[in-house]
Amino acid sequence: MAISTETVQKVQDLGEQTYKYGFVTDIESETAPKGLSEDIVRFISAKKDEPEWLLEWRLKAYRRWLEMPEPQWAKVTFPPIDYQDAYYYSAPKSTDGPKSLDEIDPELLRTYEKLGIPLKEQEMLAGVEVAVDAVFDSVSVATTFKGKLEKQGIIFCPISEAIQSHPDLVRKYLGSVVPPGDNKHSCLNSAVFTDGSFVYIPKGVRCPMELSTYFRINAANTGQFERTLLIADAGSYVSYLEGCTAPMRDENQLHAAVVELIALDDAEIKYSTVQNWYPGDKNGKGGIYNFVTKRGACRGRNSKISWTQVETGSAITWKYPSCILQGDNSVGEFYSVAITNNYQQADTGTKMIHLGKNTRSRIVSKGISAGHAQQTYRGLVRISAKAQGARNHTQCDSLLIGDRCGAHTVPYIESKNRSAIVEHEATTSKISEDQLFYCRQRGLSEEDAVALVVNGFCREVLQQLPMEFAVEAQKLVSISLEGSVG
C-alpha cells in the first residue's frame, strides 16, 4: 500500500531540515591565488616544503590531468566545473606547526567544539579513547593521542608530516593503489592534494583505539583534495573512521579525495565514513560535489578490508570504495547507507576485484531516496580467470519515500572462472502506510515512525559501525529525513 498524499504533504510541511553544521568560522586564512596552473602546483608543494620527487609526481599528474576528458558515464548531472574558479590552497594562518593545543587558534578550537570533536586529550565515555586528526580546509590541525600510539610504533599523522618524517614509506605506497592516471578526479587530487591522514600499523600490532579524522571545508570556493594513505603491515588490525561537514554556501564546492588502503598478510582494515557534507538547499542550490576515489588492496594472504559508509550529505556523491582481492583467501566487504533527499544525486557503489584464490566479497547496500532525489547503486564484481573458488554475495535494497524520487541499480558481474559463485539480491520498496499507522497507533509521531522504519531498514549496515559512532549515525539518519521526507 503506497504512502498517502496527505502523509507526503504533512511531512513536506515540516520544513527543511536545518543543517546545523552550516556555520562559518571567522578566521584569517592564507590563500593561494585563484585558479589552477603549474604555478599553483609548485606553490602548494613549496608551502608544504616537499621533496623534489613529490613535486615531480604532482606535476606529472597535473600534465596528465590536462589531457584527460571529463568522465560522463555516471547517472548524475551537473553543469561543467570551472576549475579556474576556485582556490586550491587555503590554510588558517596560525597553523605553522602547533606544538601543543595551546598554540592553536582558539577560534578554530571553538569550531571543532561546536562540531563535537574531542580535540582535547581526555578520556571519552566508557573509557574508550579515540584519536582524532582534524583537517580544517587544507591543513591538519592536531592529532590527539599521538604520543600513546607512537609507543606501539603506530604512525598516525597528517600526510604532509609523514612526507617529512617517513618519506620512504610514503614513496613506497603512494599511488600504488590509485595511480594518478586512474581517473580525472584522482588525477587532480594527485596534483593538488594538500593534506590528509597517514597511518602505518606495524607487524602484529592491534591498534588499541579507533583512529578518526574529521574534515571540514570552511573557506569559500575552496576545493578539498585530501589524500589518505593507510598501511596495515602483516598481522595488524586497525579501525579508522572519517567524518565530514561543510558550511552552507550558494556555490558548489568540489571535494575530490583519494583514499588508498593496503593490507598485508593476515592484516585487517576497517574503514568507516560518516559523510554529512552540505547537501544544497531544498531547491538544489549549492552543496558539495563529493567525487572520491577510495580503494583498498588486499595484498596479503588472509587479509581483509571492510568499508562502511553512511552518506547523507553532498549535492552530488560519486564514489565506489573498492577492494582488490589479490592475496589468497582475502576478504572484501562493503556496507553502505546512502540517503538522498530534495535534489541530491548519488551514483555510488563498489567494485570487488577477485584475483587471488578462495577470495570472498560481501556487499550490502541500503539506498533511501526522498524528495526529488536520484540515487544509483553501481556495483562491479569481477572474477578473473585465475581466481579459483571466488565467492560474492550482494544485497542491494532501495527504499523510496514519496513519488518524485528515483532509485536505480546497475550491477555488473564479470566472471571468467567457472568455480565462482556470485549471488545478487535486490529489493525496492516504499514505506508502507500500514507500517506508519502501526507505529502511530502505538504512540509514535509520524516523524519518529519514519525514522524508526528507516533505521530498521539500515540496521544491518549501521551495526557495522564502531559502537561509538553507530548511535550518532542513527541520529543522523533521522535528522536527514526530518522535514526532508516528501
Add this chain to the structure above:
Amino acid sequence: MNTVLEIKNLHARVDGKPILKGIDLTIPAGEVHAIMGPNGSGKSTLAYVLTGRDGYEVTEGEVLYKGRDLLALAPEERAGEGLFLAFQYPVEIPGVPNTTFLKEALNAQRKYRGEDPLDAMEFVKLMRRKTQELGVSDDLMKRQINVGFSGGEKKRNEVLQMAILEPILAVLDETDSGLDIDALKIVAEGVNALRAPDRSALIITHYQRLLEYIVPDRVHVLAHGRIARSGGKELAEELERTGYASFTEAAA
C-alpha cells in the same frame, strides 16, 4: 468519570463509500463490550475510525472518549490518551527489534502524558515481568517486529504490547481469527488481566468462541453499518445457534 467511550450517530465512509451509517454506542468504565456481525458490516471500519487511520472519513456524528472529542486528536495522541488497537493483521517492520519499538512507543506515550520516560534497565524489568505474567517467551521481544511470526505469535505479540502499554480502552479487531485454543487462552488471559474498574475493552469478533474466555458485559450486533441489536452475553450464544441470516436480510 464513568463513561470511557460514547459514540453518537457516527457515519463514516471509505474511498467515498458509506460504511458506518449511524452508530450509537456507549461503553462505561470497567466493562467489556463485544461487537459481532457478518462480513462487510463495518466492524474493522469502526476500529479504524476510532484509532484515526487515514482514508477513513467521518461524515456525521461524534465520538467522546473520556468526555473529550476523540476525532480531533491525531492517532498518536489517541494512543497517549490510552487507546489501543490490537490489529487483525499486524504488520512487519524489518530491522526493528520489538523491545526497541515498545520502549520508544511507551516513552512517547509517557511524554505525551507528562510522565518521565523509563530508562533501558527499567524497561527491561517491566518487559520481563509482563512476558512472565503472560506466559510468553522472552525471545519474542528480541525478534524484529512481527517478522517471521506465525499468525498466533503475531496475536500474542499484540496482547503483550497491550500488557506493557496498559491502555484505558483496548479495541481488539478480530483477535481470535486464526488462533488455536491454546493461543486463544493466552490472549484471553492477557485481556482479562487488564480488567479494572477504570479500564474497558471493545472486542470485535466473528465467533462466539473467544467470548467464552473473555466474558462480555454487553454484546452488540453490527449489520449494514448500524447496531441492529444489543444484549447480554446470551446474545452471543444465540447468534452461535442462529447465525447472522436474520440480520443480513434486514434492509439497510
